[in-house]
Amino acid sequence: MTSVEASPRMGLVSRFYFRYRRLSKKLAILAAVIGPGVIVMVADNDAGGVTTYMLSGAYYRYSFIWIVLLLGPVAYVCQEMTVRLGVMTKRGHAQAIFEAFGPFWGWFSLTDLTLTDCLTITTEFIGMTMAMAVFGIPPLFTEIIVITFIMLMLINGRYWTWEKIVLAICAVNMIYVPVVFFIHPNASQIFRQGVVPGFPEGLGGPVIFLIMATIGTTIAPWMIFFQQSSVVDKGLKKRDVPYARWDTAIGSTFTVVTAIALIIIATIFFGGDTKLTSAGQAAGLLMPLHPWVGTILAIGLFDAGLIGALSVSLASSWAVGEVFGWSHSLNDRLGQAKWFNVFRLSIMVLAGSIVLIPGAPLGVITLFVQVIAVTLLPAALVFLIVLLNQEELVGSYKNTRAQNIMAGSIVAVLLALSTLYAVGTLLPRLFGG
Amino acid sequence: MSLIHDAAEKIRGINRTYAVPRIRLTTGTKAVLVLLRIYLLTLVALLLYSLLTRLGI
Numbered sequence: 347m348t349s350v351e352a353s354p355r356m357g358l359v360s361r362f363y364f365r366y367r368r369l370s371k372k373l374a375i376l377a378a379v380i381g382p383g384v385i386v387m388v389a390d391n392d393a394g395g396v397t398t399y400m401l402s403g404a405y406y407r408y409s410f411i412w413i414v415l416l417l418g419p420v421a422y423v424c425q426e427m428t429v430r431l432g433v434m435t436k437r438g439h440a441q442a443i444f445e446a447f448g449p450f451w452g453w454f455s456l457t458d459l460t461l462t463d464c465l466t467i468t469t470e471f472i473g474m475t476m477a478m479a480v481f482g483i484p485p486l487f488t489e490i491i492v493i494t495f496i497m498l499m500l501i502n503g504r505y506w507t508w509e510k511i512v513l514a515i516c517a518v519n520m521i522y523v524p525v526v527f528f529i530h531p532n533a534s535q536i537f538r539q540g541v542v543p544g545f546p547e548g549l550g551g552p553v554i555f556l557i558m559a560t561i562g563t564t565i566a567p568w569m570i571f572f573q574q575s576s577v578v579d580k581g582l583k584k585r586d587v588p589y590a591r592w593d594t595a596i597g598s599t600f601t602v603v604t605a606i607a608l609i610i611i612a613t614i615f616f617g618g619d620t621k622l623t624s625a626g627q628a629a630g631l632l633m634p635l636h637p638w639v640g641t642i643l644a645i646g647l648f649d650a651g652l653i654g655a656l657s658v659s660l661a662s663s664w665a666v667g668e669v670f671g672w673s674h675s676l677n678d679r680l681g682q683a684k685w686f687n688v689f690r691l692s693i694m695v696l697a698g699s700i701v702l703i704p705g706a707p708l709g710v711i712t713l714f715v716q717v718i719a720v721t722l723l724p725a726a727l728v729f730l731i732v733l734l735n736q737e738e739l740v741g742s743y744k745n746t747r748a749q750n751i752m753a754g755s756i757v758a759v760l761l762a763l764s765t766l767y768a769v770g771t772l773l774p775r776l777f778g779g
Numbered sequence: 780m781s782l783i784h785d786a787a788e789k790i791r792g793i794n795r796t797y798a799v800p801r802i803r804l805t806t807g808t809k810a811v812l813v814l815l816r817i818y819l820l821t822l823v824a825l826l827l828y829s830l831l832t833r834l835g836i
Contacts, residue, residue, distance in 0.1 A: 710833065710834065714826060724815065724819065725815060
């Protein structure tokens with residue numbers, strides 16, 4: 347795209363008006379492009395994410411804030427690659443893997459994705475049912491309403507409508523941020539404990555586990571598949587890439603701000619309480635003491651679960667639809683994309699059923715799902731990096747050396763953490779467990 | 780029965796469609812990818828073991 351500059355012969359008012367018009371035009375394009383990046387990043391703070399941040403605040407106070415600050419750019423680096431790949435190949439991630447690496451790796455990736463997505467959707471339903479239980483609404487009723495709402499969103503068959511509704515739901519995810527201003531946390535304490543890097547109580551097994559869960563809630567395999575398919579379904583073109591990068595950057599900023607707000611809230615109300623097991627439990631405990639905080643926590647948790655269920659169920663349905671050649675666009679009406687919708691409905695019903703098992707340890711399951719997701723993430727990232735290094739696929743949008751080093755470092759750190767945790771599981775005494 | 784047969788035929792069709800990968804991996808790269816997968820799946824198995832022991836199952 348050629349860039350038109352203001353002529354030096356223009357008067358001051360004309361130059362100002364010219365720049366104003368140019369900025370307005372760019373903002374209008376950004377407003378049109380914004381969506382996939384913000385949705386995928388806000389869906390990071392899904393129900394599992396809310397529980398993970400609440401527990402990190404409750405167990406280790408502000409100590410995890412610096413990790414969250416680091417994870418924002420990390421998530422941006424991973425997700426920005428999917429934008430370039432989607433725009434240049436016009437393929438969803440699953441189809442891109444099948445085409446580039448053949449069926450063996452394709453089936454492997456698709457199976458990984460579908461299984462982890464099913465588990466992640468389970469955590470979304472855990473969060474939503476726990477949040478609504480605070481208001482006395484039974485889990486089965488919550489699940490039926492949620493699944494019906496998610497399926498009805500596709501009834502008019504327009505990606506644009508779907509995206510705008512989801513963006514409105516994403517805005518509710520920021521509900522935790524104003525709470526921080528009302529509870530007056532100690533800023534210098536946040537800086538000393540949270541922003542200066544350090545590990546609480548050393549780098550023991552439980553800390554590594556919670557760090558992995560935090561990483562797992564910020565970057566996960568489903569996000570790679572979701573954003574690439576979303577970019578393709580939305581029909582973004584090469585000229586939209588700079589705006590799509592802004593979309594992703596704005597989304598990652600929202601994620602970090604919301605996550606930090608949650609850690610602060612958890613520290614203020616539950617700091618040092620190692621018996622807390624979930625965000626739903628936290629909302630219930632706050633209701634008698636601070637009803638408005640408990641209510642906000644419950645609403646936010648429900649909203650987080652809803653965004654998560656919406657996005658994660660789409661990630662695997664898009665992927666399976668691409669590979670099986672089913673009609674899989676959100677621009678298709680419910681009946682047109684029959685198998686795509688049947689698949690999506692089935693994984694939601696399956697995930698919802700697990701939540702209804704009496705006595706299931708829902709808080710523990712939530713944390714473990716995040717850790718399983720992050721353990722499988724390096725495999726997905728390696729494929730992404732290899733694909734982004736194929737000039738015949740992505741042309742000038744090939745990864746630069748710096749991008750490869752950053753992405754490679756992320757894979758190395760994830761592998762190191764997973765290994766540390768595995769060693770800690772096998773030899774708990776090594777970490778004083 | 781015919782549903783399973785149709786699904787199997789569909790999967791065979793997908794395998795035929797993508798039989799020739801666009802990216803040619805060297806044997807070394809393939810070996811590294813397979814080892815990485817096996818390693819990650821072992822880690823997931825350990826995680827599940829850890830979950831089950833934590834739950835006392």
